[in-house]
Amino acid sequence: MTLSSRRSSTSSRATRIVGGFTLLGVVALLVLGLVVSPPDPIQGETVRLIYVHPASATMCYVGFGICALASIAYLWPRTRNMRWDRLAGASAEVGVAFCVACLVSGSIWGRYSWGVWWTWDARLTLTALLLVVFLGYLALRRTGGDPAGRAKRAAITALCCFIVVPIDHEATNWWVTLHQKDTLFRIGKAPLIQGWQLGTMLLSFVVFALLFTWMLLHRLSVEHMEARLEDEGYVWAVAERRAEGSAGDEAVLPAGGPRPGPVVTAVPAAGPPPLGTGTMSRTRREEGR
Amino acid sequence: MSNPVTGGWDYVAGGYGATAVLLGGYVLSVLRRGRVLRRRLPAGSPASPVLAEVRPVATAEEGR
Numbered sequence: 001m002t003l004s005s006r007r008s009s010t011s012s013r014a015t016r017i018v019g020g021f022t023l024l025g026v027v028a029l030l031v032l033g034l035v036v037s038p039p040d041p042i043q044g045e046t047v048r049l050i051y052v053h054p055a056s057a058t059m060c061y062v063g064f065g066i067c068a069l070a071s072i073a074y075l076w077p078r079t080r081n082m083r084w085d086r087l088a089g090a091s092a093e094v095g096v097a098f099c100v101a102c103l104v105s106g107s108i109w110g111r112y113s114w115g116v117w118w119t120w121d122a123r124l125t126l127t128a129l130l131l132v133v134f135l136g137y138l139a140l141r142r143t144g145g146d147p148a149g150r151a152k153r154a155a156i157t158a159l160c161c162f163i164v165v166p167i168d169h170e171a172t173n174w175w176v177t178l179h180q181k182d183t184l185f186r187i188g189k190a191p192l193i194q195g196w197q198l199g200t201m202l203l204s205f206v207v208f209a210l211l212f213t214w215m216l217l218h219r220l221s222v223e224h225m226e227a228r229l230e231d232e233g234y235v236w237a238v239a240e241r242r243a244e245g246s247a248g249d250e251a252v253l254p255a256g257g258p259r260p261g262p263v264v265t266a267v268p269a270a271g272p273p274p275l276g277t278g279t280m281s282r283t284r285r286e287e288g289r
Numbered sequence: 290m291s292n293p294v295t296g297g298w299d300y301v302a303g304g305y306g307a308t309a310v311l312l313g314g315y316v317l318s319v320l321r322r323g324r325v326l327r328r329r330l331p332a333g334s335p336a337s338p339v340l341a342e343v344r345p346v347a348t349a350e351e352g353r
Contacts, residue, residue: 010323034301045297049304056308097315104311105304112300211312218319225326232330 010221025207055208056102063095068162071155085151123179126168
């Protein structure tokens with residue numbers, strides 16, 4: 001087994017560096033959050049959830065924000081490129097993961113603070129709506145058809161979905177809600193927490209940002225591999241059709257790989273994998289990715 | 290409400306544990322998808338195990 005095969009298939013130098021810092025940050029956050037940071041006079045030990053829940057919510061917003069920006073870049077004719085579409089899809093998916101983590105950790109905290117796991121509070125409802133609309137966005141990305149058209153539809157949908165983000169963020173200011181208002185960033189006012197609690201909460205944002213970056217890099221790598229497989233799968237599918245058409249004709253090329261020309265290609269010994277159609281791949285190439 | 294015995298630590302454990310399980314599970318699924326895709330990738334990928342099994346094939350016209 002080679003070194004490269006032992007490593008994760010989506011790993012790179014960047015993921016290893018970011019992953020190392022993330023690991024160190026998580027350890028530091030656990031020590032500070034669970035040991036060093038003092039309990040709250042009112043909330044007791046459960047205040048320690050403040051080092052997980054707000055950072056998850058922020059990364060959820062960041063994920064959907066990157067998705068919206070990448071969608072704008074895709075829709076803009078001068079910057080149109082399938083790489084933006086892939087970045088949008090990857091960041092939305094990571095954002096959804098953080099959104100679920102935010103809802104679950106918030107629900108547990110709410111059970112302690114409010115006595116219920118869930119209530120139809122404006123902030124909670126809008127966050128749940130945010131999750132649902134971006135799940136719909138991810139489902140839309142999985143629809144078949146022309147990749148360019150699908151990417152355009154997805155980009156427009158992402159921008160529509162993103163409208164919920166600022167409304168969700170401002171929900172505690174616009175409506176009377178059970179959910180508390182901002183703890184850190186209060187205009188013209190000092191943060192509601194100080195000392196170790198403040199420092200640990202700020203660290204939680206840094207650590208979760210590193211974690212988000214690490215997850216996004218891996219997810220983006222998967223997107224690139226899927227796209228490449230779709231492209232090269234077209235060549236494999238053509239080879240398979242031609243091999244079927246020329247059954248009985250044995251043709252072997254000289255060593256050194258396939259020769260140039262439209263009729264020469266390569267297939268694996270075990271046969272081509274089940275892949276998409278060629279139309280999608282051609283369109284993707286024409287897109288100039 | 291808080292259990293007087295646990296002092297709220299049960300909620301803390303639940304929140305941290307649920308976050309770790311959710312995000313960790315997602316990361317593992319992404320890494321697994323990456324490994325599966327890498328195995329399916331055709332020639333041109335240095336880390337692809339399929340690369341060694343690739344053999345050239347020509348069409349009937351080319352063979353003649």
